[in-house]
Amino acid sequence: MITFEFKKIKKSAIPITLIFFNLVGSLLGTMIFALNRKVLLDGTQAHVLWGQTVFYSSQIFTPILIGIICSISCQFEESNKNWQRLLSIPVKANRIILSKITSLSLVMAISQLIVLLFYIIIALVLKVPFANYLLDFLLWSITGWIATITIVTIQIFLSIRLKNFAVPILISAILAMAGLMTLFIGQGLFRIFPYAQIAVGDRARSLVPFTLSEFILFLVVNSAYIFVFYTLAVRQLKKRFI
Template identity: 30%
Template sequence: MLKRAVPAEWLKLRHSHLWIVLIALPIVSVLMGCGNFYMNQGVLQNGWYSLWSQAGLFYGEFFLPVLIAICCAYLCRLEHSGKNWNMLLTAPIPVASIFWAKLFTAGMLTAFVQVVFVLLYIIGGTMVGLSLSELPGELYGWLVRGWLAAVTISSFQLLLSMRIRSFAVPVGIGLGAAFLGLGMYVAKAGLFFPHSLLTIGMGVLSPESLPPQQQLTVVIVNLFYIAAFSAGAIYRMRTADVSA
């Protein structure tokens, strides 16, 4: 059934303007990061790592969480129109497949944004004079762990967007959660909050490589949160009137 549900989610995006946002926010992040790096090279002397901290700070801490919230709210927007939730839930498709299709779609969108950001980061770095031969070896890990944390946040935002009819409220909650996640990270409690896992995984505030044991811990905690939020969303769809 998932094979039928996923194409339906992609159909919603075909003529939307969401793709503009998906490309624009990474561009803005890299432009701001490259600008800060170029004007402060006397202080930022760690090459690609310094550039990553500058571009990643805007992208990973604020833009990406908000972008995820927008994507998830958009994926639920049509269902909140009229009685579309009731129509969808009475269709011959398992409730779990509806949720997994939305999460899969959100995961593919965030993967696309991650790849765009990294490509722009590399292009921007070469334009400000950095050598490709000195690219950080941690880049692949930042990309993958950041994407996994993005899926975790997507499961959280889908739970909100399925419950709340308003488009703006889940996005506002996502922005507030991004600030809270930053505070949790600073307080050394990042593993206990989904948005902090994005900071840890992408290394935007600490670009050094994570020890293997900590990398495994980050993956396990992300999978736990994904399972918990997904179970909550599916249970809600099975037992409550989502359109009420």
């Protein structure tokens, strides 16, 4: 099932979309860093560059990117009536949804690595010393990836529920902006809002490692979202075709 999913991904516009969105987000953050670099202390530049590079990607561009790739993937099933074909084989609905989540989550793992690679390239070009903190940035990329699974699961549910290409993407954009707004409401809301979880995982705002309590909260929040929306997606698929 997962191999079949990757074959469909290769034939779609997802790889190009992946690079484009991550590049735009990284360059936007780099421009803001460059404009403010003169007022930064030398010992903080690597972390500030990380924060600027990943913040716009993780908080705005990546949630929208996930909305797009999930819509592309699910619309492939809608247009070719693959949902019905798979269920008639029969393949269980939970296995179909799990394969979809797994394949797209692996795509988002590649996305996180691309962001990290862009950061390294940008740091080298700007001559920002980062080698001593590279392990931290790698670990934050991994926790950021965990958060992408949450949004992938939500967007798959929305795509199945709405049976539409554009509306789930619009919802992802609105919720991404809502996640940005939670920063102005309070850190408590920001830490639990689903479309802010990638920024939380990437440590885009705090720029310091998780405390134990923060990490436990992060895992609990994301596990809960994934479980709830996975269950809803399976139920919705069954409701439509079984």
